[in-house]
Amino acid sequence: MIATILSALVAGIIIGPLARLVLPGRQNISMVMTVVLGAVGALAGSSIFHALSGKTNTPGIDWIALGIGVVVAALAIVVYGMITGREETGSTHHPIT
Numbered sequence: 001m002i003a004t005i006l007s008a009l010v011a012g013i014i015i016g017p018l019a020r021l022v023l024p025g026r027q028n029i030s031m032v033m034t035v036v037l038g039a040v041g042a043l044a045g046s047s048i049f050h051a052l053s054g055k056t057n058t059p060g061i062d063w064i065a066l067g068i069g070v071v072v073a074a075l076a077i078v079v080y081g082m083i084t085g086r087e088e089t090g091s092t093h094h095p096i097t
Contacts, residue, residue, distance in 0.1 A: 008039040008040075008042050008043045009035065009039050011038065011039060011042035011066075011069065012034075012035040012036065012037070012038030012039030012040075012041070012042055012073075013035055013038065014038070015038035015039075015041050015042050015045075015066070015069045015070055015073050016034035016035045016036075016037055016038025016039070016041070016073055016077075017034060017038070018038075018070045018073075019034075019037070019038060019041060019070050019071075019073035019074040019076075019077055020034060020074075020077060022070065022074055023074055023077060023078065027077055027081060028081070029077065029080060029081065029084075033080065034077070037073050037076040037077050037080060038069075038073045040072070040073065040076055041069040041070065041071075041072040041073025041074075041075075041076055042066075042069040042073070043069075044068075044069065044072040045065050045066065045067070045068035045069025045070070045071070045072050045073075046062070046065045046068075046069065048065075048068050048072070049062065049064055049065035049068055050065075
């Protein structure tokens with residue numbers, strides 16, 4: 001259990017920033033929250049991949065699970081921004097005033 005949590009945090013360090021890179025604009029969230037949401041994405045991506053593929057152990061880096069994790073983490077970052085009311089900055093969309 002502890003090994004799973006630690007590996008998810010390590011994966012979160014990679015997946016969280018990757019998820020922010022694929023999103024347009026700038027997300028106003030802390031690096032800690034980025035890593036946490038990346039870890040959530042890593043765990044969810046791995047779970048989704050294993051549930052769909054039926055594989056329980058793959059040698060080396062599982063690129064498909066990593067990709068799914070980035071997508072899930074990106075969605076988590078968007079949802080987190082919507083819940084906390086933190087809007088992205090630097091986008092080209094401006095409200096009409």
